[in-house]
Amino acid sequence: MYISLNGTILKSQSAQVSPLSEAFLYGFGLFETIKVVNGKQYFFKEHMKRIKEGCSVLNFELIYNEYILYEYCCKLIEKNQLSNGAIRLSYSKNKDSYILMISSRKNSYNxxxxxxxxxxxxxxxxxxxxxxxxxxxxxxxxxxxxxxxxxxxxxxxxxxxxxxxxxxxxxxxxxxxxxxxxxxxxxxxxxxxxxxxxxxxxxxxxxxxxxxxxxxxxxxxxxxxxxxxxxxxxxxxxxxxxxxxxxxxxxxxxxxxxxxxxxxxxxxxx
CATH class of the missing domain: 3.20.10.10 (D-amino Acid Aminotransferase, subunit A, domain 2)
Structure with a gap:
């Protein structure tokens, strides 16, 4: 299984996040879970609107635009050969910067x-x-x-x-x-x-x-x-x-x- 970390696709076991980041220490961040059906992401704009609003509340700067985030998600879907499931986009604080982590999983509902x-x-x-x-x-x-x-x-x-x-x-x-x-x-x-x-x-x-x-x-x-x-x-x-x-x-x-x-x-x- 692969994940996307700050735009770079890595094997999940290879990904590393600082244990001193606010994301790890305090759960200081936001996430969105986006449904994937037949390889297509649904309601992506709505999810991005909500994460932007959340960034405003937390005084985060969203350093990626919507089109780049969509492209990162698409690349991960392709790499993991995900047809039906979910993309989880997490955006968290890391001292003076941010951690963007995107993962994927199957949909557990049957x-x-x-x-x-x-x-x-x-x-x-x-x-x-x-x-x-x-x-x-x-x-x-x-x-x-x-x-x-x-x-x-x-x-x-x-x-x-x-x-x-x-x-x-x-x-x-x-x-x-x-x-x-x-x-x-x-x-x-x-x-x-x-x-x-x-x-x-x-x-x-x-x-x-x-x-x-x-x-x-x-x-x-x-x-x-x-x-x-x-x-x-x-x-x-x-x-x-x-x-x-x-x-x-x-x-x-x-x-x-x-x-x-x-x-x-x-x-x-x-």
Whole structure:
């Protein structure tokens, strides 16, 4: 397996990063995960827009332009012969300079996942909507990793954060939507969530299809009362949710989720 380090393609075991860099010591950096389908990168401009916004918050200078970054990603896809999977672009602080590391991997989601749906639970950790970090795709990802590890130990696929006010936030690796009486709901960004690329795509489809959408603050009881629940991220696209704790959802009849899943697939086919 090869990676790209500051634009140079190397075998992954040969790559070296200074242990004194802020990236290593503090997780001081940003990353984006870009879906690759049939060798093509999807929503690259949207990912670059988000990383530029993140650089502004962290007072980073993005020393590579979008076209160079795209070229680096293309070269790595070709070198690793990646047809379907993901590119992970990480941009981190290294004293007076920066580390650009691009890696690739296969997409771990399979047809069985979508058929069975994901099992969710609530995380014990609360999101702080006043922290600027929750709105960034930050390398400092320990909080989410811990919550997801705890969920996995209990037999769940994903954990859902509530914020410090008790409102629904997001998953450790996903944004969350729910359906009640044919109306679609999702937490507002101000609740303390990362504005996912797929979240925005889904909201666009919802608007185009004429579904009623509601973006706001919601309590956990509303998830238990939902007719359908699904989660999104750039690799899974839309994943149906089959359960929340001990509560089961009827994913055989989640017609809105299935409609949106079909629409998302058309983005790749088109």
């Amino acid at each position: 047809e069985e996942n979508y058929k069975e749906g994901f099992r969710l639970c609530f995380a014990d950790i609360k999101r702080n909507p006043h922290s600027p970090i929750v709105y960034l795709k930050s390398n400092n990802y320990l909080e989410s990793l811990l919550a997801r590890q705890n969920a996995k130990k209990k037999g769940f696929d994903e954990a859902v954060f509530l914020n410090t006010y008790g409102n629904i936030c997001e998953g450790t690796i996903s944004n969350i939507f729910f359906v009640k009486d044919n109306k679609i709901f999702t937490p507002d960004v101000s609740c303390g969530i990362l504005a996912g690329i797929l979240r925005e795509k889904v909201l666009g489809i919802i608007k185009d299809r004429g579904f009623e959408s509601n973006i706001g603050s919601y309590e956990k009881v509303q998830l238990y009362d939902a007719d359908e629940v699904f989660i999104t991220n750039s690799l899974m696209d839309i994943m149906p949710v089959c359960s929340l704790g001990d509560l089961k959802y009827d994913i055989e009849n989640n017609t809105i989720t299935k409609t949106l899943m079909k629409e998302i697939k058309e983005l790749y086919n088109g």
